[in-house]
Amino acid sequence: MTHEPAERREARGPGVETIAAAYLMAAGGDAALALRRAIADALADLGEAERRTRQRDRLISRGYVRAGPVGGE
Incomplete structure (x- = not known):
């Protein structure tokens, strides 16, 4: 884990302090x-x-089952 100065973190959102x-x-x-x-x-x-x-994984699985593999033989 890296510890950045507060000034850099503030640009992404509130810091730990x-x-x-x-x-x-x-x-x-x-x-x-x-x-x-x-x-x-x-x-x-x-x-x-x-x-x-988990929800995203289920949607991906359903899409794969419905569409089949891309570039199938």
């Missing part, structure tokens, strides 16, 4: 609560990404 500060502020300064919320959100996002991947 910005996200951590937002969670901490939303949790009223309770670091343990902020951490649990951040982990819960990350797990929810991961679950959604996995669900989308």
Whole structure:
């Protein structure tokens, strides 16, 4: 894993420090609560990404079965 300076990360979106500060502020300064919320959100996002991947894989499989291999003999 690479650790880039915050200035470079900011161009792609909020950096770790910005996200951590937002969670901490939303949790009223309770670091343990902020951490649990951040982990819960990350797990929810991961679950959604996995669900989308499975859905995409099913669609690809169905398309392959219907169309058959490209350039078949």
